[in-house]
Amino acid sequence: MTWKGFFEGIESLADALLLTPLDAVREFELSNWWGANLMTWVFIGIFFVAFYYWMKQLAQF
Known part of the structure; x- marks a missing residue:
């Protein structure tokens, strides 16, 4: 196997x-x-929910 074959596989x-x-x-x-x-x-909403949860957890420290 050559590098060319490896990258063609990727x-x-x-x-x-x-x-x-x-x-x-x-x-x-x-x-x-x-x-x-x-x-x-939908993905932006998931991000904001996760970000809010993360900030809430950081506020506890």
Whole structure:
């Protein structure tokens, strides 16, 4: 196995497996912009809840 084969394997993994959900979101955005952005807002909401919890825990110290 060469270094070129190693990095081509990483490329293949990223294209076939890791980026597939992002491709699905990209295609979904073309048909329903609001639905794709709703997913973004859900993740932003999760971040703010986690951030609030973290700050609350830090305030105890």
